Amino acid sequence: MCGILGIITLKPRAIGRDLVAGGKRLSYRGYDSVGCAVMSDGKIDLRKDVGKVDEVSKKLNFSEMHGDRGVIQLRWATFGAPSKNNAQPHLDCDGDMVGAHNGNIVNTPQLREQFMREGHTVRSTNDGELCIHAVEKYYDEGYNMVDSIRKAYGDLRGDYAFIIFNNKEKKLYAVKKGSGLVVGIGKDEMYCSSDLPSLLPLTKKIIFLSDGEIVSLSPKEAKVFGVSDGKEIKKKIIEYRENAEHAKKGGYEHFMLKEINEQPVAAEDLIELLDESEYADKFLDVIKSSDKVFFVGCGSSYHACLLGSYYFGNIAKKVVIPVVAPQFISEYGHTVDDKTCVVLVSQSGETKDVINAMNYAKEKTDKILGVINVIGSTLMNSSKVYLPLAAGYEVSVPATKTFINQCVMFLYLAKKMGGKSCDDMKKLPPLIKDTIESTTDDCKRLAGYLKKWDDMYCLGYGSTYGIAREAALKIKEITYSHCEGMYSSEFKHGPLSAVRRGYPVMFISSLKDVDVIVSHMNEVICRGGRAISIAEKSEGMVRNASELIELPHSTDYFSPVLAAIPAQLIAYYLSVSRGINPDFPRNLSKTITVD
Ligand code: M6R
Numbered sequence: 001m002c003g004i005l006g007i008i009t010l011k012p013r014a015i016g017r018d019l020v021a022g023g024k025r026l027s028y029r030g031y032d033s034v035g036c037a038v039m040s041d042g043k044i045d046l047r048k049d050v051g052k053v054d055e056v057s058k059k060l061n062f063s064e065m066h067g068d069r070g071v072i073q074l075r076w077a078t079f080g081a082p083s084k085n086n087a088q089p090h091l092d093c094d095g096d097m098v099g100a101h102n103g104n105i106v107n108t109p110q111l112r113e114q115f116m117r118e119g120h121t122v123r124s125t126n127d128g129e130l131c132i133h134a135v136e137k138y139y140d141e142g143y144n145m146v147d148s149i150r151k152a153y154g155d156l157r158g159d160y161a162f163i164i165f166n167n168k169e170k171k172l173y174a175v176k177k178g179s180g181l182v183v184g185i186g187k188d189e190m191y192c193s194s195d196l197p198s199l200l201p202l203t204k205k206i207i208f209l210s211d212g213e214i215v216s217l218s219p220k221e222a223k224v225f226g227v228s229d230g231k232e233i234k235k236k237i238i239e240y241r242e243n244a245e246h247a248k249k250g251g252y253e254h255f256m257l258k259e260i261n262e263q264p265v266a267a268e269d270l271i272e273l274l275d276e277s278e279y280a281d282k283f284l285d286v287i288k289s290s291d292k293v294f295f296v297g298c299g300s301s302y303h304a305c306l307l308g309s310y311y312f313g314n315i316a317k318k319v320v321i322p323v324v325a326p327q328f329i330s331e332y333g334h335t336v337d338d339k340t341c342v343v344l345v346s347q348s349g350e351t352k353d354v355i356n357a358m359n360y361a362k363e364k365t366d367k368i369l370g371v372i373n374v375i376g377s378t379l380m381n382s383s384k385v386y387l388p389l390a391a392g393y394e395v396s397v398p399a400t401k402t403f404i405n406q407c408v409m410f411l412y413l414a415k416k417m418g419g420k421s422c423d424d425m426k427k428l429p430p431l432i433k434d435t436i437e438s439t440t441d442d443c444k445r446l447a448g449y450l451k452k453w454d455d456m457y458c459l460g461y462g463s464t465y466g467i468a469r470e471a472a473l474k475i476k477e478i479t480y481s482h483c484e485g486m487y488s489s490e491f492k493h494g495p496l497s498a499v500r501r502g503y504p505v506m507f508i509s510s511l512k513d514v515d516v517i518v519s520h521m522n523e524v525i526c527r528g529g530r531a532i533s534i535a536e537k538s539e540g541m542v543r544n545a546s547e548l549i550e551l552p553h554s555t556d557y558f559s560p561v562l563a564a565i566p567a568q569l570i571a572y573y574l575s576v577s578r579g580i581n582p583d584f585p586r587n588l589s590k591t592i593t594v595d
Pocket residue numbers: 298299300301302345346347348349350351354397398399400473474477590591592
C-alpha cells in the first residue's frame with residue numbers, strides 16, 4: 001500500500017537523501033511509483049515516476065534535492081493506473097502547494113468532477129491529487145491551513161492520511177483519518193510518516209496520532225489539533241526503544257529466510273513475555289466473561305485464528321468462532337452484543353478489513369481484544385487489552401515469524417485458560433530450531449520437484465487444517481502457482497479429479513490424525529498422484545507417503561506449529577528457484593490499508 005514520509009528541518013539541506021532512505025524503509029508495503037517534493041528557494045521541486053525507489057531516485061536524482069521541507073510518497077495504485085502523471089505527490093493548481101496521501105478517497109469521481117467544474121487544474125486520475133485541491137479550495141478562500149484541512153476533511157470520504165505544505169509558511173501539515181500516521185520529534189527537525197519503523201532511524205521520540213487529528217509541524221514544534229473543533233490537543237511523546245538491526249538482512253539472501261531463522265528466538269521472547277506479563281490474564285478475563293468469542297483476521301492472521309479456535313475448543317473448552325474479517329460484519333454482525341468478545345488478530349494492526357470489523361464491533365461491545373506485532377498501531381490503540389506478538393519487525397511481505405508467534409500465543413492462552421501448565425511451552429523454541437535445521441534440505445529438494453507444477457493442493461485435518469491453508473497461501477503468495485488449502489476429507493468431494501500422474505498433494509498431519517490422513521493420501525496415490533507428507537515419523541506415514549518431510553517428535557499441540565516451518569521453506573525455495581524475490585511478491589503489500 002502507499003507510504004508517505006515528510007521532513008521539516010531548521011536549516012535547508014539535502015533532505016532528498018533522507019527522504020529516499022525513509023522511502024526505502026516504507027517500500028516493504030508494496031508500490032509501483034515514487035515521487036519526491038522539496039521546498040527549495042521558494043519553489044516546489046517535484047520529481048516522480050513509475051518504478052522502484054532506487055531506480056526512480058537515481059534517474060531523477062532525488063538525493064540532490066535540497067531544501068527545508070519535503071515529502072516522499074510510494075504509490076500502490078488503486079484510483080488511476082500506475083503512471084508518471086498519477087504518481088504522487090501532486091501540486092495544487094498554481095504550484096504553490098504540494099502533498100501526498102496514503103489510503104483511498106472513495107468519492108473520487110464526484111470530487112474530480114466538482115473540482116474541474118470549479119476550474120481547478122486536475123492533472124491526474126489519482127485520488128491523492130484531490131486531497132490537495134480540497135485544501136487549496138479553502139486556503140484560497142482565506143482560511144488558514146489547519147482550518148482548510150478541517151474543511152477538506154469534511155469533503156473527502158474514505159480512509160486516508162495526507163501530508164501537505166505550501167510555499168508561504170515554513171510548516172508541514174498532516175492529517176489522519178483511518179490510515180496510519182505517526183509523528184517523530186527530532187532536534188531542530190520534525191518528521192511524519194505512515195508507520196513507526198520508517199521513523200525510528202531518524203528519532204525515537206514519537207507521537208501517535210488518532211483519527212480526526214491534524215498535526216502542524218515546524219522545525220522546533222509539533223502541534224496537534226482536533227478536526228472537530230480546531231482546538232489544540234496535548235499529546236504524549238513516547239520514547240521508543242528499538243534497534244535498527246531489523247532493517248538488515250544479516251547475511252541472509254532474503255528477509256524471509258532471515259525471519260524464518262529468527263522464529264526460535266521470537267517464540268522464546270513471546271513465551272517469556274507471556275510468562276511475565278499480567279496482560280495475558282487480563283486478556284483471558286475478558287474472554288472468560290463472554291458468551292460468544294470471535295477470532296477475526298485476514299490472510300495468515302486468519303489462519304492462526306483457525307488453529308487458535310482449535311486450541312481454545314480442545315484445551316480451554318471454550319468455543320470460538322474464527323472468521324475472516326470482511327465476513328465478520330455481514331455474517332455475524334447482528335449477533336454481536338455486550339457479552340460478545342471480539343479478538344482481532346493482525347500483525348500490522350492496520351489491515352483495513354480488520355479495522356472495519358473492530359469499528360463495527362466497538363459500537364456494540366467493549367470487549368475488544370487485539371493481538372498485534374506493530375506497537376503503536378491503530379488496533380493496539382483501540383483495544384481494551386492488547387497482546388504484542390514480540391516477533392520484532394517483519395520486513396518480508398510473507399508473514400512467517402509473526403504467524404508462528406500468533407499460533408504460539410493462542411496455544412499459550414488456551415493452556416492457561418484450560419488450567420494447564422505453560423511450563424512445557426519452553427520446549428517449543430528449540431523444537432522450532434530443530435525443525436528448521438532438519439527439514440531445510442528436504443524442502444529444497446521438494447521445491448525442485450514442485451517447480452514444474454503450476455497447481456497443487458495442501459491438505460490438513462483437525463489441528464493442521466489452518467496450517468494447510470497457511471501453507472497454500474505461502475505457496476500462492478510467493479511462487480505465483482495456484483495452491484489450494486483445504487480439509488483433507490473434502491478433497492474427494494471434487495478436487496480429486498485434478499489428480500493425475502505425479503500431481504503433488506501435500507498432507508499435513510499430527511500423530512493423532514495419521515490414520516485418517518493415510519486414507520486420504522491413498523486416494524491420491526492410487527490415482528497416480530504424489531502424496532507429500534509433513535508429519536512426525538510414524539509407521540503409517542513411512543509406509544504410505546510418497547515422500548515424508550519429517551518433523552521432530554513433539555506433542556499433538558506443538559506439531560501443527562512446527563509443520564508451518566517446512567511449508568514456509570518449501571514456498572521460499574520454490575519462489576527463489578523461479579527467480580522471484582519472495583520478500584516483495586508482485587501486486588502485494590505488507591500492510592493492506594484499503595477495503
Ligand atoms: O497485518 P495483518 O496480519 O493484518 O495482515 C493480514 C494479511 O494481509 C497477511 O497475513 C498476508 O496474508 C500475509 N502477507 C501472508 O503471508
